Amino acid sequence: MTRLRFGITMSLDGYVAGPRQSVEHPLGEGGEELHDWVVATRSWREIHGREGGTTGQDDDIAAESWRGVGATIMGRHMFGGGDGPWGDDPWRGWWGENPPFHHPVFVLTHHPREPLEMEGGTTFHFVTDGIRAALERATEAAGGRDVHLGGGADVARQYLKAGLVDEMEIHLVPVLLGGGARLFEDTEGRQTELELERVVASPTVTHCKYRRTGSPS
């Protein structure tokens, strides 16, 4: 059965992006630092067409988070290109012509747009009828594999609040951002329906994985 798997990196003070997000700082000020742990891994570098990288527990966890995934859901901000209608020369994502997904990606937006087929098997589909519709379409597209929920914070909170997340892994880094986009806010405490399954800890990052105990709502 297809599960909705959510993974995100969070600062110790609870932010998944830093303050003052902009084109120069898509992850907010200081937000890049959140991802140092994953960018260093061999798995991440391989997916992004780069050489080298670390092996070991962080690499294993990065690889595991992408394994068995047949579709991805993300918010408009994570796809990028600013707010509002798409315009005549619309934004094609942060990832170049051959994005690292290699499967259908469902982008939640208020502005309709035709699907955007990229190289390497990634097609961006733009969903305007809400998180449940996006999950249904992604589940169908995943063909029995799992659906990965990427972020950002706003979309992740909506899925958490709706009780739709089956598995959640928080990669906690000891960075203090002081402000930005908070993950655990306005979720009405739905995260307590998730039970701790595994912790893998190092001084750089603590990976905390949770699994839903009850049935989906």
Next chain:
Amino acid sequence: MTRLRFGITMSLDGYVAGPRQSVEHPLGEGGEELHDWVVATRSWREIHGREGGTTGQDDDIAAESWRGVGATIMGRHMFGGGDGPWGDDPWRGWWGENPPFHHPVFVLTHHPREPLEMEGGTTFHFVTDGIRAALERATEAAGGRDVHLGGGADVARQYLKAGLVDEMEIHLVPVLLGGGARLFEDTEGRQTELELERVVASPTVTHCKYRRTGSPS
């Protein structure tokens, strides 16, 4: 020089006490679980007059957090006994007649009260003129040793926001409380003035220690 050292245990979703704090649940619902790691240590048990307990890195960190401390500051809620004036038969703290501090403790409150001398060297002083006055009195009482800031969240946030914390150690546990008292809120991002000094991690608890880089404000 005396430093203000702040240490607190926090859930992964950012709470230092659970929701619905009450006399039955002084740490809020689920809040007790935050402290399982420290209650298990030999140092904590010894200070609280109990036998046994674990040794190792958590125990070392617990012991370190109390070493070299000559005075403690805490909020009215942490001292306990409810809100409002103290009444005729006033609350004497959660810790019995011989509290585990063995040094002067400064309790921030809006309601004046005479000092309360307990057994074993602990005297509770009730400070009604704010956080800076409490810090001055605690610093003087510490006689060259450090001052420990205990909590709760409200008092800790006030000291953070005022930029008065010299050292902060967050003991992060992979518990999800879903609500309660949040530490990093309304601190105006002052925590970013603290620089990461050390992380000690295990699947049970990740200890993240920070030190102030700039000069006090």
